[in-house]
Structure formats: structure tokens, C-alpha cells
Amino acid sequence: MTTSAVVLVLAAFLASAVEAVEALTVVLAVGVTRGWRSPLIGAAAATLALAAVIAIFGPALALIPLNLLRVVVGTLLLIFGLQWLRKAILRASGYKALRDEAALYEREIAEARVAGTAMRAGMDWHAFTLAFKGVFLEGLEVAFIVLTFGTTQGSIPLAALGAGLALALVAIVGAIVHRPLSRVPENTMKFSVGLMLSTFGIFWSGEGAGVEWPGQDLAILGILVFLTLVSLAFVAGLHRLHVARVAPAAGAVGIGE
Amino acid sequence: MRFISNFVRFWYDFIVGDDWVVAVGVVVALAMSALLAHNDIAAWWVMPVAVVLLLMASLWRATAKS
Numbered sequence: 001m002t003t004s005a006v007v008l009v010l011a012a013f014l015a016s017a018v019e020a021v022e023a024l025t026v027v028l029a030v031g032v033t034r035g036w037r038s039p040l041i042g043a044a045a046a047t048l049a050l051a052a053v054i055a056i057f058g059p060a061l062a063l064i065p066l067n068l069l070r071v072v073v074g075t076l077l078l079i080f081g082l083q084w085l086r087k088a089i090l091r092a093s094g095y096k097a098l099r100d101e102a103a104l105y106e107r108e109i110a111e112a113r114v115a116g117t118a119m120r121a122g123m124d125w126h127a128f129t130l131a132f133k134g135v136f137l138e139g140l141e142v143a144f145i146v147l148t149f150g151t152t153q154g155s156i157p158l159a160a161l162g163a164g165l166a167l168a169l170v171a172i173v174g175a176i177v178h179r180p181l182s183r184v185p186e187n188t189m190k191f192s193v194g195l196m197l198s199t200f201g202i203f204w205s206g207e208g209a210g211v212e213w214p215g216q217d218l219a220i221l222g223i224l225v226f227l228t229l230v231s232l233a234f235v236a237g238l239h240r241l242h243v244a245r246v247a248p249a250a251g252a253v254g255i256g257e
Numbered sequence: 258m259r260f261i262s263n264f265v266r267f268w269y270d271f272i273v274g275d276d277w278v279v280a281v282g283v284v285v286a287l288a289m290s291a292l293l294a295h296n297d298i299a300a301w302w303v304m305p306v307a308v309v310l311l312l313m314a315s316l317w318r319a320t321a322k323s
Contacts, residue, residue: 071287076272078283082308083274086315095320140271202304205287210294211301223305230309234316241320 008153011196012162014189015145019138020170026134029108030127038124042131050139061151070208073148078201085194091187093238199224282311
């Protein structure tokens with residue numbers, strides 16, 4: 001397996017795991033409060049809808065000329081990756097609160113309890129819609145990553161393998177523990193995915209635009225290392241800045257008390 | 258009409274996200290890379306440097322708000 005193939009599977013695995021944990025939180029909260037039948041049907045329907053999206057757009061992507069595809073996909077992946085990376089850096093440095101799956105789970109439960117029950121044709125449509133929306137929206141990002149990574153790298157099955165492994169793992173753990181997976185180091189995973197998406201985005205968009213990378217495919221590793229070091233430096237710098245800003249404020253509160 | 262605006266907003270949020278400057282910056286940097294490459298000038302450094310500058314600007318904007 002080549003380096004880029006390993007990174008492809010790993011990126012699809014990590015991105016899918018993060019999104020699957022978020023979708024699982026919604027489905028678990030709805031299932032625990034309103035019964036399992038409707039949310040499970042909603043989640044299954046969303047999975048089918050996502051499969052249809054992949055089936056329709058997957059072959060269509062293969063028809064686009066490779067260089068054009070690399071520019072478009074690379075640009076989108078880069079913008080997408082920088083969003084993930086930016087949020088992960090802000091969370092790691094303390095500027096943004098870390099995602100708390102347990103708190104989100106409690107909030108989803110409270111919302112599901114308050115909502116009325118609209119039973120039609122033996123289905124709780126509120127529970128169905130919540131589960132469908134949760135799985136479909138989170139899954140759309142996974143579908144996007146699998147399709148674009150897979151097509152540009154010439155191996156949708158390999159990207160799908162990474163995603164499938166992550167979904168299976170999260171589903172099995174979710175079924176066993178029946179609780180939100182709050183111990184998953186979500187920000188670290190998001191940080192890694194952001195780095196990988198940005199790396200491939202830089203490489204592919206550049207290649208599509210006619211850039212000749214020194215070392216060809218090996219440049220991917222170089223970009224990844226460079227971006228990782230820069231991002232870690234941003235985390236360290238922002239963390240220091242955050243501490244410096246918070247400490248005087250905390251001191252001022254202390255003096256005032 | 259509302260469906261269309263919701264549809265456009267969803268895709269805008271999905272692709273562009275919180276900071277449109279990053280999206281515009283990436284497109285500009287790519288155009289610059291293409292221009293240099295087509296004039297046989299080494300362009301491999303443009304995207305990595307642009308990404309670092311864009312990330313720095315975006316983080317600065319985000320932390321200035323908080």
C-alpha cells in the first residue's frame with residue numbers, strides 16, 4: 001500500500017468516525033426518549049439516501065477531466081479542511097469550548113421529550129425526522145470526503161473502506177455502551193482530518209493548476225509535516241495568548257470580590 | 258422562495274463555512290499558482306505559504322471577536 005493510499009484510508013476513517021459519533025449522539029438521544037423503531041428507520045433511510053447520493057455523483061465525477069477535477073476537488077477539500085483545522089486549533093488553544101457529546105446528548109434528550117408525538121402510519125415522525133436529519137447531514141460530509149478523495153486518488157473503494165470501518169466501529173461501540181461516546185478524542189481527530197484534507201487540497205489543487213511539486217507524490221508528506229508544525233505553533237501561540245488574556249480578567253474579578 | 262434561500266444557505270455554510278475570506282484567499286492563491294506555473298516560474302511554494310497566511314488571518318479574526 002502506498003503512502004498516499006494509507007493516508008487516504010486514514011483520512012476517510014477519521015473523518016467518518018468523527019461524523020458517526022455526532023450522528024450516533026442524535027440517534028441515541030431520540031431512541032432513549034421516544035423508542036427505537038422510528039429513529040432506527042430514520043437512520044436507515046438517511047443511510048440509503050446517502051448511498052443514492054454516492055451512486056449518482058460517484059460515476060459522474062469519474063467523467064470529469066482529471067486536472068479539472070483536481071482543481072475543483074482540491075480547492076473544495078482545502079476550504080473544507082481549513083474550516084476543520086481552524087475550529088480544532090481554536091478548541092485546542094482554549095478559544096472555543098470543546099465539543100461535549102454528553103452535554104449534547106442531554107440537550108437532544110430534553111428537546112425530544114418536549115416535542116409532541118405525531119404518530120401516523122405507526123411511525124413517530126418527529127423521531128424519524130430527527131434521526132434522518134442527524135445521520136444525513138453528518139453523513140453528507142463523509143460522502144463528500146469519500147467521493148472526492150476516492151475519485152482524485154483513483155480508488156473510491158479504498159476511501160469507502162476507511163469510512164465503512166469507522167461507521168462499523170462506532171455503530172458496534174454505540175450498540176454496546178448505549179451512551180454517547182464522550183471519551184473519543186474528537187478534537188484530536190478533527191485536527192488530524194483538517195490537516196489531511198488541507199494537505200491533499202494543497203497538493204491536488206496545485207497539481208491541477210499546473211504546479212510541479214518537488215519530489216512529486218512525496219511532497220504530500222512534506223506538506224503534511226509543514227502544516228502540522230505550523231498548526232501546532234498556532235495552538236501553542238494562541239494558548240499562551242488566551243492564558244494571558246484570561247488571567248488578568250480572573251484577577252480583576254478576584255480583586256473586586 | 259424560502260426553500261431556495263435555505264438551500265443556498267445550506268450549501269454556503271457547508272462549503273464556505275464561518276470565514277469567507279479563507280475561501281476567496283484559496284481561489285486567489287490558486288489563480289496565482291496557475292499564472293506562475295504557466296509562465297514556467299516555480300509555483301509550488303505559493304499554496305503552502307498562502308494557506309499559512311490565510312489560517313493566521315482567519316484565527317486572528319476569530320480570536321479578535323472573542
